[in-house]
Amino acid sequence: MTAPARILVTGATGAVGSAVLRALDAAGHRAYGVSRRGGPGARQFAWRIGRQEPPRELRGPWTAAVHCAADTRWGLPVERAEEANVAPLRALLSLIGPETHLVHLSSSYVTGLEGSVASDAPDAYRNSYEWSKAAAERLLHTERDSVDIVRFPIVMGARADGRLDRYSGFFWLPASLCSGAVPALVAHEKGLMDMVSTDDVAEHVARLVADGPPAGRRLSVLGRGDRAQRVDEVFDTVLDALNSWRSEHGVPPLDPLPYVTPDQWNRFYLPFAEEYLDRTQLLRVTAFRAYQGYLSVTEPFEVTERVADTTRVLYQSIRGWADAHGTSARRIPRPWSA
Template identity: 35%
Template sequence: MRILVTGAAGIVGSETARLLARDPRFDVVRTVRRRPEPDGGPPTVGWVMGAEDPPARLRGPWDVIVHTAASTRWTMDRAEATRANIDTLRAALALATGRTRFVHVSTAYADGPGPTDAPGRPEYDGFRNGYEWSKAAGERIVTDSTVGDCVIVRPPLILGRRSTGMISAFTGPYTLFQALVSGLAPAVVGAGDGYVEVAPVDEVAAALETCCLRPGGGRTEVIAAGRDCLTMGAFLSAFLDEINEWRRQRGREPVPFPPIVAPDRWKRLHLPLVREHLSPMQMRATDLLEQFEAYTAMRRPFEPTFPVADPAQVVRASTRWWADQVPRRAGHPTEGWLMAP
């Protein structure tokens, strides 16, 4: 079975290509944006998707295309999100035939905010950011395409491997880890009893492998904890328990549990009082808090088709791995802000 994995330098793509390459049934080829470097893995082809014609080696035919190439940056405007996530998707679809199974990695947030979640923005057609908007548009493109067999896979926030916490890059939730440890985040904007969905990257890859083998039929798969989902308070407790044990072993002071401030209260009371007094670094931290609002105030967990068990264990393993890889950041003295409760 010939399988093409796009975006194989990314968190999900690298993990998925590694897993698929271990199976002798699969002949795997990877694409990356930059000039590929030998790493002992499957063949790798450099391709700037959406901006260049595909190299001859990528023109197939392919039994399966696993499309993971994307930008997950929440601050993209529509033009940036179109180039990063829609143009690249169209380029991948152009490599498929009527006999290709197309496995498209979307996001669990592609339905947009619910009526009690953080509100959407009109410039993104009701979605909360350019990332969610582009992923929702991508799903429509896939389902409307002429690909013979497609499946859409929706992961939530992605952390490291379940057993070790290992992950190829620290993005998304890891920026919140750093902000909490440093004290740059004066609070978490969200709801203490709201839900935070996370999944380990190795289980995301395993779900994609399953989808490679199972007829798609246009279905949508959701990777999530569902009824076992962590609340925001439980997520923070799992992180702080682990990071503070790591810090205790090294003689560092513990990171305090941050205030959890409701989004409307943060925007109406706290932010207007302090904005004009913020340093550039503190301003970036407040922008970060606003970006996380959509993912720390969910009123309902997702309904999974690939359930994630014990997400607190995933948070703990990921925290330990992060701290071991960036010990100076993880051990940084926490310099908190003074805030009214």
């Protein structure tokens, strides 16, 4: 395929979008980025997509568009989740037209609790983020005859050094371990935590763009599948990375936390917590409850693109988080008490 004259990347300052933008530039494409506040460089623009008209520079034909923009907060009301993750897609579809090769970035968790994006019922999903990403995929099936949909699980940093332009989502974990925000790991120790590097996503997107638009709706699922790391392996790697960093910076090591199954936690420990913990501790415990579903996945994703092992990527990414958040990484956990 001849290099596209213009490629638009939404969410271009996010962890994934920034990696996609760099990969497209490296492949020789002329990529333009948009985000809420804009970014560095002459080809990055501010656009609150779905809420504002696009800047003049973004009008005109686009050969390809990669939709990375997303609000990954899980606790939004459904109406706000729709505004955050469905309305922007509608606005993008209006801008690019049907002739543009669209690559839409979704989530491996988009199939929710029923294994499908078909349901419009919020209770078919773990949270409003999953619901909104499923709604976006349904919109594409309605509006587009040709589209690439790319699903991927938890995102770590670059394979070379674990660096991310923005640490969010999963990185509640090292922050919580360092601060003592949770008293136990509510998880299935042998559950699966699938991960990819930003490189994996960006390189796959660049290949799709180079191949040109598909004849119909094409789904890619990136990940390790049945070779994903187990939950206990993930937590061991995170703890090893944090303690390695803390040792180098003269900070005492963190102790491993005990595992509690979600059933044990919700039946026995949570009622105790609600009765005896102080308000701050209880808020932390309540917030942590949202992660239980992701720490209890026992069935692997059926991947179409199996990525290389991510154990080293996870280790490097946690150290990268610590370098970028030194104050948090140096914290000494406060003991829990009733």
